Amino acid sequence: MRRFGRWLMDGVAILALGYLFLPIFVIVLYSFNKPAGKFNFVWKAFSLEAWRNPFAYEALYESMKLSLRVAALSTLVATVFGTFIALALTRYRFRGASAINLLLVLPLTTPEVVLGSSLLSLFLDLNARTGFSTIVIAHIMFSVSYVALTVRARIRGFDWTLEEAAMDLGAGPFRVFFKVTLPIIAPGIVAASMLAFALSLDDFIITLFNAGNRITYPLYVYGARRAAFPPQINVLATAILLASLLTLGATVLWQQRTLRQRGMSLAPRA
Amino acid sequence: MPLTHVSNTPAAPTAADPSRAESREPVITLEHVVKRFGSYLAVQEAHFAIGRGEFFSMLGPSGCGKTTTLRMIAGFEQPTEGRIVLDGKDVSRVPPYRRNVNTVFQHYALFPHMSVADNVAFGPRSQKVGAEETSRRVDQLLTVVKLAQFADRKPGQLSGGQQQRVALARALANYPQALLLDEPLGALDLKLRQAMQIELKRIQREVGITFIYVTHDQEEALTMSDRIAVMNEGRVEQIGTPQEIYHSPASVFVANFIGVANLIPAVVEHANGTDATVVVAGSRRMAVPAGAWPPRPGAAATVMVRPERLRLTSQAPADGRGVPVTVEHAVFQGPVVRCTLRAADGTGIVAHVGPEQSLPALEPGLPLWIGWDLDAGRLLPPDTVGADAQPFVKADLRHTMGRASLPRL
Numbered sequence: 266m267r268r269f270g271r272w273l274m275d276g277v278a279i280l281a282l283g284y285l286f287l288p289i290f291v292i293v294l295y296s297f298n299k300p301a302g303k304f305n306f307v308w309k310a311f312s313l314e315a316w317r318n319p320f321a322y323e324a325l326y327e328s329m330k331l332s333l334r335v336a337a338l339s340t341l342v343a344t345v346f347g348t349f350i351a352l353a354l355t356r357y358r359f360r361g362a363s364a365i366n367l368l369l370v371l372p373l374t375t376p377e378v379v380l381g382s383s384l385l386s387l388f389l390d391l392n393a394r395t396g397f398s399t400i401v402i403a404h405i406m407f408s409v410s411y412v413a414l415t416v417r418a419r420i421r422g423f424d425w426t427l428e429e430a431a432m433d434l435g436a437g438p439f440r441v442f443f444k445v446t447l448p449i450i451a452p453g454i455v456a457a458s459m460l461a462f463a464l465s466l467d468d469f470i471i472t473l474f475n476a477g478n479r480i481t482y483p484l485y486v487y488g489a490r491r492a493a494f495p496p497q498i499n500v501l502a503t504a505i506l507l508a509s510l511l512t513l514g515a516t517v518l519w520q521q522r523t524l525r526q527r528g529m530s531l532a533p534r535a
Numbered sequence: 536m537p538l539t540h541v542s543n544t545p546a547a548p549t550a551a552d553p554s555r556a557e558s559r560e561p562v563i564t565l566e567h568v569v570k571r572f573g574s575y576l577a578v579q580e581a582h583f584a585i586g587r588g589e590f591f592s593m594l595g596p597s598g599c600g601k602t603t604t605l606r607m608i609a610g611f612e613q614p615t616e617g618r619i620v621l622d623g624k625d626v627s628r629v630p631p632y633r634r635n636v637n638t639v640f641q642h643y644a645l646f647p648h649m650s651v652a653d654n655v656a657f658g659p660r661s662q663k664v665g666a667e668e669t670s671r672r673v674d675q676l677l678t679v680v681k682l683a684q685f686a687d688r689k690p691g692q693l694s695g696g697q698q699q700r701v702a703l704a705r706a707l708a709n710y711p712q713a714l715l716l717d718e719p720l721g722a723l724d725l726k727l728r729q730a731m732q733i734e735l736k737r738i739q740r741e742v743g744i745t746f747i748y749v750t751h752d753q754e755e756a757l758t759m760s761d762r763i764a765v766m767n768e769g770r771v772e773q774i775g776t777p778q779e780i781y782h783s784p785a786s787v788f789v790a791n792f793i794g795v796a797n798l799i800p801a802v803v804e805h806a807n808g809t810d811a812t813v814v815v816a817g818s819r820r821m822a823v824p825a826g827a828w829p830p831r832p833g834a835a836a837t838v839m840v841r842p843e844r845l846r847l848t849s850q851a852p853a854d855g856r857g858v859p860v861t862v863e864h865a866v867f868q869g870p871v872v873r874c875t876l877r878a879a880d881g882t883g884i885v886a887h888v889g890p891e892q893s894l895p896a897l898e899p900g901l902p903l904w905i906g907w908d909l910d911a912g913r914l915l916p917p918d919t920v921g922a923d924a925q926p927f928v929k930a931d932l933r934h935t936m937g938r939a940s941l942p943r944l
Contacts, residue, residue, distance in 0.1 A: 429611055430644035432631045434658035435709060444657075448648045523648070525691075 289506065296499035303493035315496035319504070322497055328485035329501055335397070335481060336465040339404035344458040346405070347412025352446075354413070355420055372410040380407065381474030388475065395477030403475045404468060408461035415460060419453025452520045459512060466505065559586025562712055562745050563608060563636075568617035570603055577603045579769045581617070585713070585747060590739055592748045592756040595766035595792070601749045604766075605715050608747065610634045622712055632661070637706035638715040642722060643698045645690035651677070651701050652686040658709040676704035679738060696727045703738065713745040720755065732758050753793050757781065765789045782841075783826070787915055790839045797845070797884050799838045800917070803830040811914055813838060816878040819858045823912035835917040843871070844911035845886040847894055848904045857904040860884060865897035872897060876905065 295305055299312035320326040350369070354362060372380060384403050388395055427449065431441040447454075469483040476484060486498055561584035570578040578600040585591045593601040606612045607619060610631035619627050626634050637658065646654050652673050659669040677683045680700035690698055699719060706714055716735075720728045736759050739746045750756050756763045757777045764774045765788075773785035784790035787798055801813035804820065811825045813836060823838055830836055851857050860876040863883075871887040874897055878884060884905065888894065895901065 424642070424644065426640050426642065426644040427646060429631070430638070430640055431646070431657065431661075433609060433611075433638045434705065435632050435661035436657070437632050437661075440661055445646055449646075 292499050293503045293506070296496055296503045298496050298499075300496060303495070305494050305496045305499065312496075315500045319497055319500045322495055324480070325485055325489075325495070325497055325501070328480045328482045331397070331479060332466055332482040335400050335404060336462050339401050339408055339465045340458050340462045342401075343405045343408030343412050343461050344454060347409045347457060347461075348416050348450075348454055350409070350413040351416035351420060355417055355423070356425065369410045369413050372407045373414075377468075377470040381471040384471065385474040395475050396479050399475040399477065400472055400479060400481065403471050404465040407468075407471065408464060411464060412454075412457040412461050415457035416450070416453050419456065420450045423450060452516075452523060455516060456520075459509075459516065463509060559589055561585065562587045562589075562622060563747070564618075564620040565604070565608075566618045566620065568604070568607065568614045568619060570600070570607060570612060571615045576769050578607070578614075581771055583764065583771065583774055585745060587745055588743050590736070590746045590748065590759055590761045592750060592760040592763045593766055594750055594753060594756040594763050596751055598768075599766040600769040601751075601766050602717055605638075605717055605747065605749045608713070609636060609638050609715050635709065635711050636713045636715055637709055637711040638717065639699075639702045639706045639719045641718045643690075643702040643719075645698055645701055645705070647690055650687050650689060651682065651693070654690065654701055655705045655708050658705060662709060672708050672710075673704075676707050679707075679741060680704045695723055696731065699723065699731060700734075703735075707738075707742060707744070711744060713747055714739075716746060716748045718750055719748075720750075720752075728755075735759060757793070765792060767792075783913060784839060784915070785827070787837055787839070787917075790913070790915065795842050795885060797840045797842060797886075798915075799840070799878075799882055799884070801836045801838045801914075803832055803834045803836050803914075805832055806830045810909070813914065816858045816882060817880045819856075821856055821858070821907075821912065822909050823914045824910060826914045828914060828916050830914055837915045837917050839913040839915055840907050840911055842873075842885045842887040843889070844907055845884070846906050846908075847874070847886055847888055847892055848906065849895065851904050852906045857906040860903055860905055862897050862899055862901040862903060864899055876903065 295308070296315055297311050297313065298305055298308055299310045299314060301307065301309050315321075350365070353359075354365065381403070384399075384406070385395070388399050393399060423446075427445055428441050431445045432438075436444065467483055469487065472481055473484060480488070482501070486502075489495075489498060564584040565581045568578060568581040569576070581600075581604055593604060595601050603612060607614050608621075610626070610629060610633075614627055617627075618625050621634060621636065646657065649657070655673045655676055656669050659672055664672070673686070674683070677686055680703055682697060682700055682704065685693060685697065685701075690701060693701065699722075702719070719735075720731050723731060732755060735746070739759075748756070748759065757780075760777055762774060762776055763780050765772045765780060767788050773780060773789045775783070775785075780789060781793055784793065784796070790796040790798065799815050801815045801821075803811055804814050805812045806825050809825055811823055811830050812820055813823060815821055815838060821838065828836075848857070851859070858878055860878050863875040863877055865872050865874040865888075871889050874886045874888050876884045876886060886905065888897070894903070
């Protein structure tokens, strides 16, 4: 009886994991397919053709480039803003702090349809032409929240007397920030910016509202379902997957190393 | 006149050795400094000078304002009223990074991402000292604190005592006019703390810099200081050498906070400029020095006598200056027997009886007489609050218990 229960539990776990990872596996697998027609939906034969020419389709290549540019720019801006918001919220008590806390959570809980459509109506009211800049603005908007909340969670235990110590030794405010505060909270900021980058790269709904005639990678994939679905889409998706896994692994290793070096000094103080 | 005494000290200490700090050139002067946080008065009327090369301690229970005073000297807080003068310049509104005083923080506050050498070099680099001079100072100070072989380690890889010494070297690397230490030994266990006390004193002598040391540990303050400022509820109660503070406390609070004190309620009967006669335990006349507190005949007062200065005799003293007491209990403590006595009016008294006093066995109920030499007694203002001393007994106890539970090396 007991053994049966164990099997059941293992079985359910495997099914659940399969449910999560099967789609990813299929995408990776089909990047090696040699489809019969325009649509890469049925397995035909193994081929490295798509991996040899990942940028064979101009429009696909352009959409990927656009997505990366949007992600890079919005991540940069959101990381800077989000970090300063997090620092201000942890560091100082000021009027409106709780209101800002609430506003930070709002973009996370509001449905994307609402965010996307309201942004679009704002842009239309302002007579702004939707395109690259509106996509970037929209992505910054939701990324700032994620960055601020992630960084804030990571710097809760930051020992602010370190800043006093630096000031005491003759460092002005800029030197204190760049030589002491920033290096110590950097792992949290890196983690937050990776999250923002990933969110920007795969955002569909908000982007759809605000993209104008520009086509990001997710928009291209969605559109490709009608005309043609080449295995290059799978190749690029797999490449993104690999890149994020590698970055994640590297970050984890780096953070473990820093923590080990800092030893007990990072432990929360009594 | 040098600002060495506090204006509101109830009784100016009878300076046993007035030459000590007064003769030094002042490096830091606090002039009528007051600090309020909202309606809370953290420091009131701090008014004293600290001499060049002096080891100066601020001693008091938590919440007495000693750390706030230190933070004002460092520049982390600004005085609400008054001025802080550093080497002749008013620095009351100068930010910490433009004052040449450095702090050793209670929890060290070492930069975890920098090596020991980079931690020490941080100060000189911030002040744009050249690379060559910086590395010379790093070598010099790591040698002074005996950590030269750990220069490339990260602080997290060092023990608590080693981190403490890195913090010290780092704070000294700017060659400050004064070093501020905020309970720097608080996080260390007893053995290490005692070793570090000696070490700190050695380093201070070696570098010759003024040390301003904040502690709640009276033993630490007595061991290391040239002078001590005893603080209570934001007030400086007394400033003096360890000997002055111990032998001539200016108030009941100071007497109670430093060591063990018998505080005997008394009524002043007669006083001239130097001596006073007081009545204790209902009817016994005793002589004490009049002290700086101006006693008026008929006024209530407190007589302070240290337990080791009490003389116990089986017979009434020949001069009639004695108080009859009975033994409550006696505990053998090695060098002395700690004896609890009670006078006829209920006053409890503690005496440390050394082997030189020949007495019958100290059984409970044994009648005895106590007396003291004229200079052993101190006449203090009456213990008006009464409860004044209570928190400190508690604080002391808590402290002792905290120590006992600390891990031993």
